[in-house]
Amino acid sequence: MARSPSTPYPAVQWRAGRSLEDLARDLPREIAVGLSLGGRPHTVLMATPQDLEDLARGFVVTEAIARAGDILGVTVTEEERGVLVDVRLAPGAVARKARPRNLEGRSSCGLCGVQRLADAVRPLPVLGAGARIRHEAIPSALAALEDRQALGRLTRATHAAAFFDSDGALVLVREDVGRHNALDKLAGAMAREGRDAGSGFVVVTSRCSFEMVEKAVRMGCPILVAVSAPTELAIAKAQEANLTLVALARADGHAVFAGGERLVEAALEPA
Template sequence: MSRSAIAPRPAVQWRADQAARPFERITPRETAVGLSFDGRPHTVLMATPENLGELALGFVVTEGVAKAGDVTAVSIKEEEQGVLVDVAFAPGVLARKARPRNLEGRSSCGLCGVQRLADAVRPLPAVEEGVCIRHEAIPIALAALEEQQALGRLTRATHAAAFFTPEAELVLVREDVGRHNALDKLAGAMARDGIDAASGFVVVTSRCSFEMVEKTARMGCPILVAVSAPTDLAVAKADEAGITLVALARSDGHAVFAGGKRLIEAQAELV
């Protein structure tokens, strides 16, 4: 976690049984990030200003704009109003036109400004069979992720997305004020490092709306675990893409909403 990701803010603490007192709270920074493709402006994301190259690369992958290998460079330039990030594609690459937007992408919204219904809910690619995991791997992964959320532990105001091996070994984790941004940063880091998304599972510390399922599908990851509840459309999209969707994940249990065949029962291992 870099110093650019946080900022101290004064506040007044109030408690019913105590006198008001001043204190300082560490807050996560939320910065306007202008994203462009080959110099052509596309959208503005509200994000935590670190790992922005990964955010841009992950956005390209999870939005279906192009393949990670089609990206030749990502340039980052700080401006007074925010940060400009430009993605350059290889000559001759016809990048798929990203969903047109006319509003900024707010940290709480993955589809802000999308203009057409057809662009909002698009058909998803089918995910390959991929790995299977034991039910017991999920609480192990949750505990490991909790330990690695440096920004979240400091501010209590951010989301995290992480990738684990089938044995619940933490591979990568990324944090951001926006749940979609955290997942895009994770996708970008994995694409940059050549990590096969089909070789493990993703855990997010947020609610599971359908665009989180969509991004996971476009990463090619077969299993998505969410700490909070899913929407009806998220479950439908998980079924459509063949993704295993686990939600309401806690240390003492979780709920399987789709693709339960990839979860191994302890009893089955003894047969």
């Protein structure tokens, strides 16, 4: 039986100058997700229990474990203490060893359990030209995403990652209590549906650390837009990979930190 992504909990509301009030609040669920590769345990992620096949597919791609086309299948098994997700890869598909981990991956952390510094910050592939978009497409995308965050509206406690085409139309959105998980779910959904990540841009409703840049690059997406600020390392990795990095995105504007050539003014577009 599928697990609900949220559950109602009682609480007591305090407000200045008012009596205490009972209330019920829907909160996001966070469960242990054991990820294995061909039956061999790899890591445990703390995630919201929906779109777990997409989470596994995206994790394999954005962690550079294997290519999307090398994934033969994903099996999701409910257990009493969580969910087991096994990814079956084509024989000989693993071109490099996955980053070894010895701890669970917490929902707030993209690199929990990584044992070596060399595995934490790895070289990235360089993106091609990819899509170009109008500056105006970004606030339009933010507005569209707000309307599509069903779990976020219900709980006010989750992140979202969404893909938009070059015209700013929303294509796919995924949500999770963890920002890395939301982006991995999006990457997995894109891969599963055979969508070209180079044809548009990704928006994340979170801060932009370098792991988010890494995941967007390994998806093959040329433009990453974040609602909050980037770190210095995120900007450096975006420049290294030829990624356009936009952050501090709001309805009335945004800041471009890298790859500004992919953003154009509507008035300057050729007729």
